[in-house]
Amino acid sequence: MTGKHLYIYSPSGAVRDKAAFRRGVAFLKARGYDVELDEAALSSHQRFAGTDEIRLAAIGRAAASGADAALISRGGYGITRILPDIPYTTLSRAIQRGTQFVGISDFTALQLALMAKSGAGSAPVTWAGPALCEGFGATPAAGSARQDTEGHGEAPGAAVDDIMLACFEDMMLGQGEGCGWRQEAATAVKSERIIRHATLWGGNLTMLCSLVGTPFMPQVSGGILFLEDVAEHPYRIERMLSQLLHAGILQRQKAVLLGQFTEYKLTPHDRGYAFKSIVTWLQSRLPRVAVVTGLPFGHVPTKVLLPTGARCDLLLQGRDALLAWGHLR
Numbered sequence: 001m002t003g004k005h006l007y008i009y010s011p012s013g014a015v016r017d018k019a020a021f022r023r024g025v026a027f028l029k030a031r032g033y034d035v036e037l038d039e040a041a042l043s044s045h046q047r048f049a050g051t052d053e054i055r056l057a058a059i060g061r062a063a064a065s066g067a068d069a070a071l072i073s074r075g076g077y078g079i080t081r082i083l084p085d086i087p088y089t090t091l092s093r094a095i096q097r098g099t100q101f102v103g104i105s106d107f108t109a110l111q112l113a114l115m116a117k118s119g120a121g122s123a124p125v126t127w128a129g130p131a132l133c134e135g136f137g138a139t140p141a142a143g144s145a146r147q148d149t150e151g152h153g154e155a156p157g158a159a160v161d162d163i164m165l166a167c168f169e170d171m172m173l174g175q176g177e178g179c180g181w182r183q184e185a186a187t188a189v190k191s192e193r194i195i196r197h198a199t200l201w202g203g204n205l206t207m208l209c210s211l212v213g214t215p216f217m218p219q220v221s222g223g224i225l226f227l228e229d230v231a232e233h234p235y236r237i238e239r240m241l242s243q244l245l246h247a248g249i250l251q252r253q254k255a256v257l258l259g260q261f262t263e264y265k266l267t268p269h270d271r272g273y274a275f276k277s278i279v280t281w282l283q284s285r286l287p288r289v290a291v292v293t294g295l296p297f298g299h300v301p302t303k304v305l306l307p308t309g310a311r312c313d314l315l316l317q318g319r320d321a322l323l324a325w326g327h328l329r
Helices: 018-030 052-064 080-085 088-096 107-118 132-136 162-173 205-210 234-246 275-285
Strands: 005-009 034-037 069-072 100-103 126-128 178-182 193-204 224-230 255-262 290-292 306-308 311-317 320-324
Touching: 005 052, 018 034, 018 132, 052 080, 052 088, 080 107, 088 100, 088 107, 100 107, 100 162, 107 126, 107 193, 107 205, 107 306, 193 205, 193 255, 193 306, 205 224, 205 234, 234 275, 255 275, 275 290, 290 311
Parallel strands: 005 034, 005 069, 069 100, 100 126, 193 224, 224 255, 255 290
Antiparallel strands: 126 306, 178 320, 193 311, 311 320
């Protein structure tokens, strides 16, 4: 990736894991990227990466950087409170000039607000994908560390997921065409279905729900909505999906893609109520909408990059699902 310029900035939570930050930067430099760090990337104010004004300025500098991609350092919380003041026009122009904005989790709020401010059918494409610390600065799980080439312990970048990295570099090169996966067997959409030229949108479920009823919620009909979340018990996930259902948002989509919902703990009180129960319930409420499971995206190492705001095709056959956006090339 020699010559590709990455700009790292912090619009959300403060970076507490400085080691992960350094690992991520070192890994990307080793891949040949020209990595530029925002002057406030490691700022801290309360739980945030600087005051609201500092983080807004960082977003502006990312847009003005001329980088091939602007990558957030981490998610957390912080973008929602500055949504009224984000320079959406400046961001749109930066994207038109070729800067790809990439992030996950809290970044969902910025992505969807940009779609809402741009209007239906004219939103610039941003990418749901990794953050610096969790994606490129991760460490191997206990007992799974790989050896370096001389057998001296953990190899640089040993925990960076190969699929995530390949998807990221495809995005950087403009080569990505789509992604395929297998649905969960028990909840797979059984009939063959083809959905063409539908707006792909979504992201973190909690962030999406926080925008309902605000001017920062896109008004998408006939779209493909993708969702993920972390550390939310299934009943909380169902409660948020109920909010989207009662607001009429889910019924207006052609498909709902359920990504990875992780890091929760069931209790004896649940008595069999688990994530599968949610999917079955949701499918029963949305008979005309394809509710698809298994999308490889979320707060997990193995995740694809998704072009939020782009028109995509979705093909379903048996348990196989294919989401395609090759026309972006």
